[in-house]
Amino acid sequence: MSNLLQVKNLNTSFHTEDGVVRAVNGVSFTLNHGEALGIVGESGCGKSVACLSIMRLINHPGKVEADGILLEGNDLLQFGEKNMRSVRGNEMAFIFQEPMTSLNPVFTVGFQLQEVIRLHQGLNKHESWKKSVEMLKMVGIPHPENIAKEYPHCLSGGMKQRAMIAMALSCEPKVLFADEPTTALDVTIQAQILQLMHDLRERINTAIIFISHDLGVISEMVDRVIVMYCGRVIEESETRNIIKDPKHPYTIGLINSKPQINEDIEKLVPISGSVPNPLHMPSGCPYHPRCDHAMEICAEEMPEKTEVSSDHYVNCWLYSRKGGQIINNE
């Protein structure tokens, strides 16, 4: 496995009238060929903005800065808008959260699929139509010839999401961003879509960046997890380590606050307080006002990335040499 996508020190900020919102703050990660990476966090933690920044889909007043966003060694930040257009859809594709609003209501599903294929693969009208129908068939839509002629409002939520997946995969991208692709769907439909994405991943060797707030979905879909809080990466490791042996107090809190369907708990353990206002971030570690283990240093200085065990990184003073003491979590 080699590096497919490498993001170095990504910063995205929005300059609003009320002040500067730093939505993404020094995010770095690498994605290998065929790997599935999960990004977990609550709403407003910057997970979607990070991915949109990589695709360079952030507009004014947003500003993207980074030491590099390298796709197979090419820095996307150096690309002009025209080159970027050939990257989007072709090399990198995006599945949005809301299938209801991300399809154009005035064109047929087939036409919208065809557009992508014609633009990126230079097929003619007839060939691209055939390919669109084929793609719809691949994502498990019944009677794809007929459905391709339908408008989005005729399709149910699950079917629209299938159509979105078909569109994203139609040019066999190297990287697929899936931004909460099942959040707007019911559980039984979610199960269908997750199964589909599993199968497709085995068939075409696409690397996936899977964004979700649901650790259950994440643990089933991805190999590696990044946990984000207030625009920063706070923990990173293999999925198993994050679920079975979380280190950062926030990750532990996130896991404990959600009951599992297969266990009985006497009392839930919530995280106290709420996510801080992005305009007034607390000093030091952004989690310290809600953290049970907060120390003096937490309010003063940003914790550095520490390797707690092999390939398990945490940004927390509890585990850093400078922070001193190391706790064991039960």
Next chain:
Amino acid sequence: MNETIIKLENVKKYFPVRGGVFSRVIGHVKAVDDVSFSIKKGETLGLVGESGCGKSTLGRTILKLLDPTGGNVYYKDHSIFETGKEQLRSLRRDLQMIFQDPYSSLNPRLNVGEIIGESIEFHGLASGREKQEKVEYMLEVCGLSPHHHRRYPHEFSGGQRQRIGIARALSLNPEFVVADEPISSLDVSIQAQIVNLMEELQEEFSLTYLFISHDLSMVRHISDHVAVMYLGKVVEICGKKELYYNPLHPYTQALLSAVPIMDPDSKSNRIILSGDVPSPANPPRGCNFNPRCRYAEERCRVEEPELREINTGHNVSCHLVEKR
């Protein structure tokens, strides 16, 4: 403690579908069709189902926020559906609701004190200084600061707003509260706070909840009994343990197996349902669930199953329970 507080008898809510030149009624959407169950004092009934199955409509119909099409609901000895407007108003003091969306269920032009105080004054429980004290007490009980009463809803986060909604519902000392997806619009870390608050308040004020949700793991946590709805009908209702350990209806089985489990070691033997939920305006013949059911036989396509007791307190509407 074991008195029945709410009893539903064949509750129906149909929405007319109009069409044609004179907008005549050409059909009905059977949002809630023939639902019967009862809730005992101090208990929580979890009502689960996918979107569009009629669970919210049922919650609103029980409190007569929507006009029922048929059936009856009894609160203690009073029939809610047959009570006149005036009396219903005083009855509503005991029957309150917590709404799903904390952003749209609070009037943005009133401050928190007015939002909570309005109903206290309306029902003649208190006024003036006394009302003020009651509002501050409720805010404190619900985990907010008493001096928040001068603030407006936009100054609060989603979780705090939901606390205001809860304070408003509980300010009248109700007996029965319908909580319509109270946590689904909140972040994961906040959901647990609200659920814990609801549990604490239940103990303190001996409340009875109808907890409507699509989050099966939260329902497992908070409920004593669980009812599963599909296309306007209750397909299975029983004690919590019974439902999660021994689900009998094929839909319940699929629904439970579809929830992703946070465990990299768990082997998923997931039942994937094919297709979508049919339109409630045009439900399938026979058993509602037959087009997606993996066990469906000829009988299921013709005859509608009735909710019947299979084990003690475990009611299922499926022809084939014994066979499988």
